[in-house]
Amino acid sequence: xxxxxxxxxxxxxxxxxxxxxxxxxxxxxxxxxxxxxxxxxxxxxxxxxxxxxxxxxxxxxxxxxxxxxxxxxxxxxxxxxxxxxxxxxxxxxxxxxxxxxxxxxxxxxxxxxxxxxxxxxxxxxxxxxxxxxxxxxxxxxxxxxxxxxxxxxxxxxxxxxxxxxxxxxxxxxxxxxxxxxxxxxxxxxxxxxxxxxxxxxxxxxxxxxxxxxxxxxxxxxxxxxxxxxxxxxxxxxxxxxxxxxxxxxxxxxxxxxxxxxxxxxxxxxxxxxxxxxxxxxxxxxxxxxxxxxxxxxxxxxxxxxxxxxxxxxxxxxxxxxxxxxxxxxxxxxxxxxxxxxxxxxxxxxxxxxxxxxxxxxxxxxxxxxxxxxxxxxxxxxxxxxxxxxxxxxxxxxxxxxxxxxxxxxxxxxxxxxxxxxxxxxxxxxxxxxxxxxxxxxxxxxxxxxxxxxxxxxxxxxxxxxxxxxxxxxxxxxxxxxxxxxxxxxxxxxxxxxxxxxxxxxxxxxxxxxxxxxxxxxxxxxxxxxxxxxxxxxxxxxxxxxxxxxxxxxxxxxxxxxxxxxxxxxxxxxxxxxxxxxxxxxxxxxxxxxxxxxxxxxxxxxxxxxxxxxxxxxxxxxxxxxxxxxxxxxxxxxxxxxxxxxxxxxxxxxxxxxxxxxxxxxxxxxxxxxxxxxxxxxxxxxxxx
Amino acid sequence: xxxxxxxxxxxxxxxxxxxxxxxxxxxxxxxxxxxxxxxxxxxxxxxxxxxxxxxxxxxxxxxxxxxxxxxxxxxxxxxxxxxxxxxxxxxxxxxxxxxxxxxxxxxxxxxxxxxxxxxxxxxxxxxxxxxxxxxxxxxxxxxxxxxxxxxxxxxxxxxxxxxxxxxxxx
Numbered sequence: 034x035x036x037x038x039x040x041x042x043x044x045x046x047x048x049x050x051x052x053x054x055x056x057x058x059x060x061x062x063x064x065x066x067x068x069x070x071x072x073x074x075x076x077x078x079x080x081x082x083x084x085x086x087x088x089x090x091x092x093x094x095x096x097x098x099x100x101x102x103x104x105x106x107x108x109x110x111x112x113x114x115x116x117x118x119x120x121x122x123x124x125x126x127x128x129x130x131x132x133x134x135x136x137x138x139x140x141x142x143x144x145x146x147x148x149x150x151x152x153x154x155x156x157x158x159x160x161x162x163x164x165x166x167x168x169x170x171x172x173x174x175x176x177x178x179x180x181x182x183x184x185x186x187x188x189x190x191x192x193x194x195x196x197x198x199x200x201x202x203x204x205x206x207x208x209x210x211x212x213x214x215x216x217x218x219x220x221x222x223x224x225x226x227x228x229x230x231x232x233x234x235x236x237x238x239x240x241x242x243x244x245x246x247x248x249x250x251x252x253x254x255x256x257x258x259x260x261x262x263x264x265x266x267x268x269x270x271x272x273x274x275x276x277x278x279x280x281x282x283x284x285x286x287x288x289x290x291x292x293x294x295x296x297x298x299x300x301x302x303x304x305x306x307x308x309x310x311x312x313x314x315x316x317x318x319x320x321x322x323x324x325x326x327x328x329x330x331x332x333x334x335x336x337x338x339x340x341x342x343x344x345x346x347x348x349x350x351x352x353x354x355x356x357x358x359x360x361x362x363x364x365x366x367x368x369x370x371x372x373x374x375x376x377x378x379x380x381x382x383x384x385x386x387x388x389x390x391x392x393x394x395x396x397x398x399x400x401x402x403x404x405x406x407x408x409x410x411x412x413x414x415x416x417x418x419x420x421x422x423x424x425x426x427x428x429x430x431x432x433x434x435x436x437x438x439x440x441x442x443x444x445x446x447x448x449x450x451x452x453x454x455x456x457x458x459x460x461x462x463x464x465x466x467x468x469x470x471x472x473x474x475x476x477x478x479x480x481x482x483x484x485x486x487x488x489x490x491x492x493x494x495x496x497x498x499x500x501x502x503x504x505x506x507x508x509x510x511x512x513x514x515x516x517x518x519x520x521x522x523x524x525x526x527x528x529x530x531x532x533x534x535x536x537x538x539x540x541x542x543x544x545x546x547x548x549x550x551x552x553x554x555x556x557x558x559x560x561x562x563x564x565x566x567x568x569x570x571x572x573x574x575x576x577x578x579x580x581x582x583x584x585x586x587x588x589x590x591x592x593x594x595x596x597x598x599x600x601x602x603x604x605x606x607x608x609x610x611x612x613x614x615x616x617x618x619x620x621x622x623x624x625x626x627x628x629x630x631x632x633x634x635x636x637x638x639x640x641x642x643x644x645x646x647x648x649x650x651x652x653x654x655x656x657x658x659x660x661x662x663x664x665x666x667x668x669x670x671x672x673x674x675x676x677x678x679x680x681x682x683x684x685x686x687x688x689x690x691x692x693x694x695x696x697x698x699x700x701x702x703x704x705x706x707x708x709x710x711x712x713x714x715x716x717x718x719x720x721x
Numbered sequence: 722x723x724x725x726x727x728x729x730x731x732x733x734x735x736x737x738x739x740x741x742x743x744x745x746x747x748x749x750x751x752x753x754x755x756x757x758x759x760x761x762x763x764x765x766x767x768x769x770x771x772x773x774x775x776x777x778x779x780x781x782x783x784x785x786x787x788x789x790x791x792x793x794x795x796x797x798x799x800x801x802x803x804x805x806x807x808x809x810x811x812x813x814x815x816x817x818x819x820x821x822x823x824x825x826x827x828x829x830x831x832x833x834x835x836x837x838x839x840x841x842x843x844x845x846x847x848x849x850x851x852x853x854x855x856x857x858x859x860x861x862x863x864x865x866x867x868x869x870x871x872x873x874x875x876x877x878x879x880x881x882x883x884x885x886x887x888x889x890x891x
Binding site: 286287288292294295389392393396401404405408411412415416419420423424426427430431433434435436437438439440441445449574575576577578638640668670 | 759760761764771777779782784817818819820821822823824825828829830832833836837840841844845848851852855
């Protein structure tokens with residue numbers, strides 16, 4: 034009964050969404066205020082409707098309604114209630130409802146708050162959002178229905194929404210399969226919603242961009258309205274990526290945080306275009322340039338968000354057959370393709386209106402360096418996209434299955450990331466409009482000298498590896514240039530306002546949070562780069578079988594095997610094997626670690642490493658194998674991951690910096706608009 | 722400083738020792754084929770291969786029983802005196818090119834390596850051309866007015882003022 038109710042509500046939401054989109058288009062076309070208002074109300078109605086459907090699904094999940102196939106697939110009786118609730122996004126059907134729900138929430142937030150102010154855009158925002166929402170709801174209603182039930186008919190069990198015949202009765206399995214234990218980790222419980230928050234938030238700037246194109250308004254109004262949406266989207270996407278990395282490091286047991294897996298890359302790609310977008314919109318705000326380019330970036334981001342949503346859940350890029358067999362695969366691709374074509378067509382139509390208001394003056398100006406930054410980000414995107422897609426192309430055309438793995442991505446993206454680090458140090462020092470080698474050199478020489486000194490010190494004390502030295506030099510350059518820039522501003526203000534240095538620093542940063550939040554993010558990126566360089570270049574590993582009392586030496590550590598114990602945890606449906614090892618550094622005893630191997634009764638294994646973590650390095654011990662009865666010996670795989678903690682420290686400060694930049698105060702859309710730049714020629718009329 | 726030097730000497734000794742040990746190991750595997758290769762030698766090769774049946778899992782970290790046996794197979798082949806290349810080739814012959822972490826550089830696969838750099842260079846070229854295009858009209862008004870340096874928003878004016886203060890101070 035509840036399942037039918039939930040499905041019915043989804044169906045109603047789908048119809049209401051379609052109505053909302055059509056009513057908005059016709060309302061604007063016919064200048065009918067009442068029809069537009071009706072569209073808005075229909076849009077606002079989608080939020081409570083999808084909430085009720087989602088609530089129904091959660092009720093079914095929490096109360097063990099295993100006759101619903103989705104509930105059977107992602108929960109089991111033994112799971113705690115909070116995990117049953119979060120199982121909502123633990124499978125494809127549920128996560129698509131979640132996606133749709135978020136979009137309904139965000140669109141409602143936009144239309145409810147500033148309806149009067151943004152009335153010129155909002156009907157079209159409703160249209161774009163409704164098209165997207167209708168697509169997801171359509172997928173859910175037709176192909177990925179979370180309310181489908183099991184029916185027993187003539188002795189066999191079939192899956193169907195409604196009774197397949199009058200003789201069929203609802204079949205309720207005793208217990209569900211339960212959520213994949215790998216996904217029960219707290220990091221994995223909040224990782225998907227963070228990623229989805231990021232994905233869905235990017236739909237809002239896209240919707241406003243399309244509205245701007247359709248209405249023909251060619252100034253930066255849409256960017257100002259959605260600046261904060263884009264920043265928050267970027268924040269959540271980044272948080273999602275970081276959580277995913279940390280989860281992999283803690284649970285997957287391969288001594289790393291990022292494996293260049295297609296699923297990871299799928300979430301990374303919209304981040305790349307989103308990052309490029311956040312940088313290049315500044316040029317439009319300050320200089321009125323790059324309007325066409327910003328449109329293209331937000332369109333790409335939207336397309337990659339839809340593509341990423343699809344990939345992260347279904348993993349259908351594993352083979353051509355998996356793709357062809359997935360009921361939603363072709364639909365997703367068609368949707369991405371059509372929206373891309375439609376959006377690009379709009380950009381082309383408005384192309385002449387979107388000309389820049391000013392000219393590019395110098396190759397070293399801030400806007401020129403930002404463009405270079407965009408080129409590098411898109412370069413990384415091209416590598417990622419091509420690497421993810423190529424195995425399919427190969428299989429399709431030659432029948433040969435190939436893997437595009439980490440060595441490929443690392444070699445290809447390495448130089449681009451190095452270039453990005455360099456720009457991160459230099460670009461903030463260059464001036465808008467005009468810079469010369471001289472002005473830039475004057476601004477940076479002190480920082481460069483510090484970076485050179487640091488690199489020389491690293492050369493003599495830490496490493497002679499050329500790649501590492503280049504990397505550390507760039508990191509040092511970013512750190513010193515950015516810190517210098519912050520201090521210079523604070524000192525100037527201290528002098529000018531006769532304030533205490535720290536008050537001056539605080540006020541300076543507080544008055545221009547986007548700029549200084551950005552600097553904190555740059556510093557964090559440099560810190561993260563330290564961790565990445567450390568683990569990529571200096572990671573060492575060893576493996577060996579040890580009898581009690583024996584030890585393995587690696588990277589200055591000694592790991593001594595003591596014992597191993599094994600027991601069942603029946604309520605959790607898991608068998609633990611836990612080893613005890615003693616860790617020494619030189620002669621100094623550091624304590625015990627407990628690497629574990631969890632074997633779930635379902636047959637899913639999970640390796641939990643024992644970690645001894647310092648700023649210098651992580652000792653990461655995995656229990657690989659053991660003798661079941663005697664427990665006299667066990668095999669361990671041990672990694673030493675130098676500097677990896679800087680990655681996590683950088684990730685935390687990165688998120689803080691981002692929150693600092695994005696924290697609400699005055700709405701950017703209400704700020705005074707940039708004064709018109711009088712470049713003298715090709716002034717387009719933006720004010721009408 | 723002394724401590725540091727000592728550590729450094731220690732480390733150098735350690736690496737020298739490691740190198741010697743490694744050479745010894747290689748030496749023994751080549752000439753004394755009956756010694757069992759160590760886990761590290763097996764992993765060194767397994768790390769470069771992908772599990773033939775899982776999705777995107779390197780062979781050295783794959784937890785399945787099948788992979789465990791494949792690693793034993795590598796050990797056995799090492800013990801037989803096969804080289805790294807021969808073992809990798811064995812896996813390619815038996816399970817296809819997908820066991821390699823990168824597509825082999827043959828035929829269509831060259832596209833993987835060529836397309837991204839070509840696209841990036843094309844992007845750079847377009848960007849450079851656009852710069853030239855943009856900066857052409859500038860020739861008339863290339864007077865380097867210092868007021869050009871700062872942007873026009875209130876933020877930048879503020880910073881420009883700060884910078885002016887800074888200059889005056891010196």
